[in-house]
Amino acid sequence: MSSYKQVVILLGAKLIGIDCVLPFAMQLKSEQPELAIHFVFLSAKDIPSVRQNYVLWNGLHSVGKVSVLSSLHSGFAGRLLAASRLLVLLLLLLRRPTVFFAYADLACFPLNWMVAACRAGKGLAVVHAKAIYPFSDALRAEQCQKTDGRDMEFRDSGDRFVLWHPKQLIDYLPFSRAPATILGTPRIYPAWLEYLASLEARDGIQDENGQRVNIGESQPVMAVFYTGWVVIPSLEVPAEQQFRLFFDAVRDECPQAKILIKPHPISNMEKMKEQLSEFADLDITITYAHPQIVISKATLCVFGNGSSVFDDVYAAGMAALEIAIYRPHYKNTGLFDNPGRLSAETRDEMRDALRRWIHQPQTLPEPAQGHLLYPKPINLLQALIDGPSVRGQG
Numbered sequence: 001m002s003s004y005k006q007v008v009i010l011l012g013a014k015l016i017g018i019d020c021v022l023p024f025a026m027q028l029k030s031e032q033p034e035l036a037i038h039f040v041f042l043s044a045k046d047i048p049s050v051r052q053n054y055v056l057w058n059g060l061h062s063v064g065k066v067s068v069l070s071s072l073h074s075g076f077a078g079r080l081l082a083a084s085r086l087l088v089l090l091l092l093l094l095r096r097p098t099v100f101f102a103y104a105d106l107a108c109f110p111l112n113w114m115v116a117a118c119r120a121g122k123g124l125a126v127v128h129a130k131a132i133y134p135f136s137d138a139l140r141a142e143q144c145q146k147t148d149g150r151d152m153e154f155r156d157s158g159d160r161f162v163l164w165h166p167k168q169l170i171d172y173l174p175f176s177r178a179p180a181t182i183l184g185t186p187r188i189y190p191a192w193l194e195y196l197a198s199l200e201a202r203d204g205i206q207d208e209n210g211q212r213v214n215i216g217e218s219q220p221v222m223a224v225f226y227t228g229w230v231v232i233p234s235l236e237v238p239a240e241q242q243f244r245l246f247f248d249a250v251r252d253e254c255p256q257a258k259i260l261i262k263p264h265p266i267s268n269m270e271k272m273k274e275q276l277s278e279f280a281d282l283d284i285t286i287t288y289a290h291p292q293i294v295i296s297k298a299t300l301c302v303f304g305n306g307s308s309v310f311d312d313v314y315a316a317g318m319a320a321l322e323i324a325i326y327r328p329h330y331k332n333t334g335l336f337d338n339p340g341r342l343s344a345e346t347r348d349e350m351r352d353a354l355r356r357w358i359h360q361p362q363t364l365p366e367p368a369q370g371h372l373l374y375p376k377p378i379n380l381l382q383a384l385i386d387g388p389s390v391r392g393q394g
Contacts, residue, residue, distance in 0.1 A: 002381055003097050004124065006036040008089070009064075010102040010111070013046035015053060015265065016308055017103050017130045020164065022059050023192035024101075024128075024183065028380050029063050030191040035381075037064030040089065042110075044072045049265045054206060055290035059195060069110070086110055090117040098123035099384065101162075103130050107155035115156065126384065127158040127176065132186060133311040133372050134167035139335045142234065143171070153177065160384055165374040179388030184376030187292065187315065200293055205260070208286040213260070215297065219283075220358060221258045222250075223298035225291070225309050228275070229268035232305050234335060237325040239304035240275060242345075246302065246323050247279045249350035254358050259284045262294050264307070292316075300357045300364075306335030314338050314367035321353050340367025 007028060009021050025037050039060050041047055047068065051057045060066050069089070071081040093100065093114060100118040102111060106125055115125045135143065157176035162183055163169060169180060186192060204212045215221060228240035250257060259282060263272060276284055287294060291309045295301060301313045302321045313320045319340045326334060334341060342365055344350040356363050377383035 002032070002385060003122070004035070004099050004381065004385070005096040006038065006092075007064075007099045007101060008038045008040060008093065008114075008118075010100075010104075010114075011039055011041045011046065011050070012103060013043070013049055014130065015050065015056065016132070018050060018056050018060075020128060020130065020132055020186050021101060021103075022056060022063070023186035023189045024380065025063050026059065026191040026195055027186075027189040027376065031379055032381055038092070039064055039066045041066070041068040041070075043070045044068045045070075052265075052288050053290065054210070054288060055196070055199060055293060058199070062195070086113070089114065093117035093123060094121045097121060099126060099381070100124070101126050101128060102158070103128055105154040105156060106158055112156065115158075119159075124160065124384065125156075125158040126160045126162055127154065127178065128162040129164060129168055129172055131168070131171070132164055132308065133315075134165050135171045136333075136335065136337050138330055138333050138337055139306070140171060142330075142335065147174070160388070162384075165372075167371065181383055181387070182374065182377075182389045183380060183383060185315075185373045187312065188373055189376055196290065196292055200296070205287055205289045205293055205297055208288060213285050213287065215258050219256065219258045220254060220300075221260065221298045222300040222302055222357075223294045224259055224261045224302045225264070225304070225307055226261050226272060227264040227267050227305050227307070229271045230266050234326055234330050235305055235324055236327045239324065240271070242304050242323045242325065244275060244278075245347045246304075246350050247276075247282065249347050249354055250282060251279065253351050253354040255282060257283065257358075260294055260297060261286045262289070262291060262309075299361065306330075308336075310336035310338070310341070311372050314340050315369055315372045317367060317369060319364040319367065321350075321357075323350060338367050340365050 011018055029037055069082055069085050071078040094117045098118050100123055106115045118125050152174040154175050157178040161176040161178040161180045163180050164183060164185055166182055207213050291312050295313055295316050305324050310320050319342055321342050322334050323344055325345050342353055344353045
């Protein structure tokens with residue numbers, strides 16, 4: 001039996017990071033029921049976007065305790081409350097051997113204090129990759145361009161650096177000299193898939209008001225992953241303009257379709273709803289369900305810009321229709337290139353793609369999946385304790 005008694009998992013505002021660690025925590029709890037699991041948000045400002053995603057929010061509470069370090073109160077009272085919460089956490093880390101799981105440079109305050117307490121309490125400090133899947137070539141090139149000339153190495157990258165897939169090693173070499181351990185693709189952990197299945201069986205898919213969405217038995221369903229009215233540097237044409245063309249094409253070719261819109265957290269919801277009001281004749285429902293649940297209900301998934309959800313679609317064996325118009329550097333492949341990607345930039349191309357979806361679905365491209373998925377080790381905690389399955393730079 002392991003000497004570790006608890007796992008403390010640091011959370012931020014990015015849902016992609018929580019998408020990694022929540023399946024990890026669920027699988028860990030399934031394999032080691034005696035472990036106490038604590039989720040800690042650094043900032044109270046991060047909670048609303050997570051609470052909106054009922055799948056993630058309910059999942060966090062189902063597997064562990066959820067707390068927050070900072071306070072929404074300003075001034076002395078807020079600082080005092082945040083300091084007292086940090087002290088409680090430090091005592092927790094000191095008193096019991098802990099696996100401390102974080103997504104950032106551990107040398108930064110207050111993470112450095114937390115890690116010092118963890119190590120003093122004979123714990124293990126772990127940094128994990130935020131991305132679930134390996135980067136595509138185009139995405140890797142974009143990341144290199146963004147960080148060109150910058151020293152990306154963490155000053156403290158933990159006692160272990162967790163990757164979810166061996167192909168991620170090249171993506172995270174600039175960050176860490178810590179030994180790396182491969183823990184498999186969180187999206188296919190058994191405990192996570194069981195949770196999603198039980199939630200869907202009980203609640204179906206919920207709309208933005210928490211009501212069950214009704215879908216006709218023979219109604220074609222598309223999932224639209226919507227980002228609009230924000231600056232996306234890789235795009236030549238704003239995404240909202242392309243979505244207007246797309247909904248026109250839907251009106252032309254398949255007005256009977258059920259359209260499940262999953263908005264990106266950074267989207268301007270007010271302007272998005274204003275645009276959607278122009279298409280009140282279409283069967284449109286906004287949902288904050290987890291992408292895997294939305295994808296499971298659809299037979300076509302539509303994107304207006306690059307998104308990690310592309311890989312969820314490919315991993316599910318489904319084609320992805322991308323309506324983005326990229327700048328020349330990304331024109332041919334987008335950011336998530338795959339044989340399963342179908343590009344449609346004009347209204348006529350969108351209409352053609354929708355006709356194929358409705359009348360000739362067998363002609364839609366087949367995605368490549370093998371490079372995205374990697375099996376988990378037999379026991380997650382033991383894999384962390386035993387040490388690296390691959391080595392970093394140093």
